Amino acid sequence: AQKITQTQPGMFVQEKEAVTLDCTYDTSDPSYGLFWYKQPSSGEMIFLIYQGSYDQQNATEGRYSLNFQKARKSANLVISASQLGDSAMYFCAMREGGSYIPTFGRGTSLIVHP
């Protein structure tokens, strides 16, 4: 079974609008960390935001926020006020406490239209 599931292969959003990228995860480890990365066409992986399994509040970093629903095992990324430069692949990833090796989802391609 996949540990990280990103069901949206591609998403389109109008500039200045908000967009939500879905991520669900599967783990029996009570301690884990969830991460989102952005990969523009140039290839580098850019760390965006982190959510720990014991964190009480949803993580936020500037225009990025993470909608963490622990019972549903979902960690959706919300990008507010989309910009053209947000067009990229977005990957959700998890590191479990018992195994520090990260697991990545298949990614979502986001295209921001002017």
Add this chain to the structure above:
Amino acid sequence: GAVVSQHPSRVICKSGTSVKIECRSLDFQATTMFWYRQFPKKSLMLMATSNEGSKATYEQGVEKDKFLINHASLTLSTLTVTSAHPEDSSFYICSAADRQNSSPLHFGNGTRLTVT
């Protein structure tokens, strides 16, 4: 933030030759480094995990004799693609982290390998 330098960014080589890719952590000690391979518009596929001073742990299906990984110091890991073939053409990216599961991976900028 932490910086990981990966070199070269692009390399073209002929079939049968070997190519070495370097991954350096510039401002922190990377006890663990991960090597990934990525096909176009696909996710990152973990090839191997290397720990400083010990042998790398390869994922199932990855040929250890084909993809030689050396992690000689806390700041340097290398991936050598031996006797490269066109099917080895891909995007290879390294990352470094400590063992805290709250720590994000810090990625190099990747190496685009083309084998002709």
